Amino acid sequence: MFISALVFVWLCFYEVWTQDFKCPQGTGFFPDLDQCDLYYICSKGYGEPKLCPDGLVFDDSDPNHERCDIPANIDCGDRHALQQAKPSKGCPRANGYYRHDDPLACDKFYNCVDGRAHELPCPPGLVYDDIASTCAWPQDGHRKDCKNPKKDVLDDGFICPDGPVPGPNGRPLPHPTFPHPDDCQKFYICRNGVQPQKGSCSPGSVYNEDTFTCDDPDNVSGCEKYYEGKKN
Structure with a gap:
C-alpha cells in the first residue's frame, strides 16, 4: 500500500513536470527553471524529467551533453530548489565533498559516493574549504574555525x-x-x-x-x- 502511494505521488509530479516544461529545442538536455538538480531530456520537442544523483546538480552549459557535477563547479543562478536530501553517516547528501564530522579535523574531509563516506586528507598545511569543495590555505579559505591550525x-x-x-x-x-x-x-x-x-x-x-x-x-x-x- 505504501509503495503504491509513492508511485502515485511520483506519477503526479511527473505529470506536472512534463506539462509545465517546454523544450527550448527539439533535442537536447535542458535545466528546470527552479530546481538545480532537475533537468529534461528533450526528444522531438517532448521533455522527460530526470534528477541528478543526490548531492549533484545539472550542468546546463552545453545542451548537447548530459552532465551532473558538484555545486561548487556549477552556477545554478536562480535555480535554488533541490531534491530532498538522502543523508547518511558523514554525508549530508549521498554524493559530493563535505567537511569532516570532527570539528578539529580541519585537514580532512569526506568524499561521499552513493551515501558512503570516504575520508580523505588535505595536503600538509591546507584545510578543507566548504565553499570551494577543495583544500586551501587557511588564510585563503572560508572557514573561520581553521585559521590557526596546530x-x-x-x-x-x-x-x-x-x-x-x-x-x-x-x-x-x-x-x-x-x-x-x-x-x-x-x-x-x-x-x-x-x-x-x-x-x-x-x-x-x-x-x-x-x-x-x-x-x-x-x-x-x-x-x-x-x-x-x-x-x-
Whole structure:
C-alpha cells in the first residue's frame, strides 16, 4: 500500500513536470527553471524529467551533453530548489565533498559516493574549504574555525616559520629549506611551507642558505673547514 502511494505521488509530479516544461529545442538536455538538480531530456520537442544523483546538480552549459557535477563547479543562478536530501553517516547528501564530522579535523574531509563516506586528507598545511569543495590555505579559505591550525614540531624543536619564503628569483618557494643551527651538512625542509622534515647534504657538501642548495664548503661562510679532520 505504501509503495503504491509513492508511485502515485511520483506519477503526479511527473505529470506536472512534463506539462509545465517546454523544450527550448527539439533535442537536447535542458535545466528546470527552479530546481538545480532537475533537468529534461528533450526528444522531438517532448521533455522527460530526470534528477541528478543526490548531492549533484545539472550542468546546463552545453545542451548537447548530459552532465551532473558538484555545486561548487556549477552556477545554478536562480535555480535554488533541490531534491530532498538522502543523508547518511558523514554525508549530508549521498554524493559530493563535505567537511569532516570532527570539528578539529580541519585537514580532512569526506568524499561521499552513493551515501558512503570516504575520508580523505588535505595536503600538509591546507584545510578543507566548504565553499570551494577543495583544500586551501587557511588564510585563503572560508572557514573561520581553521585559521590557526596546530603546527608540527620536530624532536629538536624546529618549527616551520610563518609566511612565504622568497627564493633566489624572488618567487615564494613551495618547499623552503633552512639551515641547521649547529651542523653545516644538515638542514630543514618545510613541505608546503608548514610540514617540517630533516634533510642532509651528501658527504663533501654543506648547506648554503643563500642558494637554498647543497654546495662546496668553500662557498659557504663558516663551513669552509667543516670536513677537516672528519673520517670519510
